[in-house]
Amino acid sequence: MARKPADQxxxxxxxxxxxxxxxxxxxxxxxxxxxIAAEVNLTAASLYHHFRNKDALLLxxxxxxxxxxxxxxxxxxxxxxxxxxxxxxxxxxxxxxxxNNTAVGAAMVFEIKSLVSIKTAxxxxxxxxxxxxxxxxxxxRDQFERLFRTVIQEGIECGIFRAVDVPIFVKTLLxxxxxxxxxxxxxxxxNGDEIADRMADTFLRALQTx
Amino acid sequence: MARKPADQxxxxxxxxxxxxxxxxxxxxxxxxxxxIAAEVNLTAASLYHHFRNKDALLLxxxxxxxxxxxxxxxxxxxxxxxxxxxxxxxxxxxxxxxxNNTAVGAAMVFEIKSLVSIKTAxxxxxxxxxxxxxxxxxxxRDQFERLFRTVIQEGIECGIFRAVDVPIFVKTLLxxxxxxxxxxxxxxxxNGDEIADRMADTFLRALQTx
DNA sequence: CTGGTAATCTAATCATGATTAGATTATTTT
DNA sequence: AAAATAATCTAATCATGATTAGATTACCAG
Numbered sequence: 330m331a332r333k334p335a336d337q338x339x340x341x342x343x344x345x346x347x348x349x350x351x352x353x354x355x356x357x358x359x360x361x362x363x364x365i366a367a368e369v370n371l372t373a374a375s376l377y378h379h380f381r382n383k384d385a386l387l388l389x390x391x392x393x394x395x396x397x398x399x400x401x402x403x404x405x406x407x408x409x410x411x412x413x414x415x416x417x418x419x420x421x422x423x424x425x426x427x428x429n430n431t432a433v434g435a436a437m438v439f440e441i442k443s444l445v446s447i448k449t450a451x452x453x454x455x456x457x458x459x460x461x462x463x464x465x466x467x468x469x470r471d472q473f474e475r476l477f478r479t480v481i482q483e484g485i486e487c488g489i490f491r492a493v494d495v496p497i498f499v500k501t502l503l504x505x506x507x508x509x510x511x512x513x514x515x516x517x518x519x520n521g522d523e524i525a526d527r528m529a530d531t532f533l534r535a536l537q538t539x
Numbered sequence: 540m541a542r543k544p545a546d547q548x549x550x551x552x553x554x555x556x557x558x559x560x561x562x563x564x565x566x567x568x569x570x571x572x573x574x575i576a577a578e579v580n581l582t583a584a585s586l587y588h589h590f591r592n593k594d595a596l597l598l599x600x601x602x603x604x605x606x607x608x609x610x611x612x613x614x615x616x617x618x619x620x621x622x623x624x625x626x627x628x629x630x631x632x633x634x635x636x637x638x639n640n641t642a643v644g645a646a647m648v649f650e651i652k653s654l655v656s657i658k659t660a661x662x663x664x665x666x667x668x669x670x671x672x673x674x675x676x677x678x679x680r681d682q683f684e685r686l687f688r689t690v691i692q693e694g695i696e697c698g699i700f701r702a703v704d705v706p707i708f709v710k711t712l713l714x715x716x717x718x719x720x721x722x723x724x725x726x727x728x729x730n731g732d733e734i735a736d737r738m739a740d741t742f743l744r745a746l747q748t749x
Numbered sequence: 750c751t752g753g754t755a756a757t758c759t760a761a762t763c764a765t766g767a768t769t770a771g772a773t774t775a776t777t778t779t
Numbered sequence: 780a781a782a783a784t785a786a787t788c789t790a791a792t793c794a795t796g797a798t799t800a801g802a803t804t805a806c807c808a809g
Binding site: 548571572573583584587592593 | 769
């Protein structure tokens with residue numbers, strides 16, 4: 330499990346990676362600070378030098394994840410290629426993103442719930458900063474979804490795609506993608522690229538006019 | 540939140556429903572025995588009269604959920620209608636199942652991870668009975684997935700569907716479905732039936748020969 | 750080198766939440 | 780209605796895990 334020789338000091342990057350990994354394996358509540366610390370050969374207490382608390386750490390993981398994905402998807406979405414080409418590329422980017430970094434991917438998918446869950450969240454007076462970042466994160470999520478909607482809407486308008494119920498179609502698409510983060514295991518019959526391909530086929534077929 | 544007048548004594552059914560509900564809201568780890576108990580106006584301690592422990596309770600929720608869904612899907616899958624008709628019905632049953640009982644649906648989707656998660660599970664010596672039921676549950680899950688695969692395979696063989704990569708297609712389909720349990724909220728623009736319809740359209744289109 | 754900051758550590762604290770023990774009360778059965 | 784059983788309760792226990800306090804150690808600027 331240990332990834333490093335346990336020598337030099339650790340930076341936030343390392344911790345985020347390790348956290349994403351543990352998070353994927355165990356889920357938010359079941360992941361202890363100690364688990365994360367162990368992954369980078371630190372003690373739990375040391376993590377507090379880098380992050381205010383567990384929530385802040387989780388949030389940082391998710392932020393990194395979504396920014397990464399957005400940085401891949403956004404340029405495609407706003408490019409001027411044909412809608413079908415764009416959609417295929419976006420699907421490809423998203424799915425391979427999830428399969429390449431399973432950790433962040435699955436953490437992202439699942440932990441959103443912890444994040445949105447009202448348990449800790451009801452106008453969480455305790456840490457206004459975290460509350461704010463939480464809000465920002467959700468906004469990015471929405472942004473992400475919107476990119477897909479826009480591309481599909483475009484495609485419909487210029488007649489490349491048949492007229493589907495865009496919001497539902499996008500939820501369907503993203504649900505399928507997200508689930509990949511759950512079942513995908515490296516070394517299976519297909520690699521991320523191949524999976525992405527097949528999924529893109531499915532959804533582009535579904536949008537085909539005829 | 541309280542569903543009952545808090546009078547007569549409570550039975551397992553009630554507890555399972557309540558648990559599913561809380562589970563959906565908070566997730567496994569974040570759901571306390573007290574939360575569940577409160578939902579049926581009991582104390583946490585009282586729950587132990589009905590279930591050996593928290594794991595057993597969760598498992599019972601999931602078992603009930605999957606049996607219910609299977610009881611809906613299986614008859615359709617083994618019937619002798621045309622594959623496309625069967626698939627549409629199965630999608631419909633699954634999706635509306637998830638939207639009707641959001642609680643069980645989402646709990647099912649998410650909590651599988653807790654269940655499969657190795658945290659509590661590594662040949663869990665502590666409670667062999669629970670370990671066994673856990674195994675059985677996973678088997679039912681697989682059975683469920685297999686029903687979809689079979690129907691699609693059939694359809695391909697008799698030329699109703701185009702030749703897709705069946706395992707991936709089914710993961711795609713089920714991922715999309717499962718996600719419904721996450722985003723669906725009663726009272727939205729569309730009800731369960733309408734959502735199911737649109738999703739069925741999407742996937743049947745994707746399978747269309749042409 | 751030498752002070753100062755950064756990164757860690759060890760050893761508490763503190764809170765939460767599962768589980769158990771030992772009554773108590775309600776319902777059935779005979 | 781007495782005995783037995785079921786369903787609850789209250790009041791511990793016990794363990795875990797987040798967070799804090801107070802050193803210690805490592806590393807960098809002057």
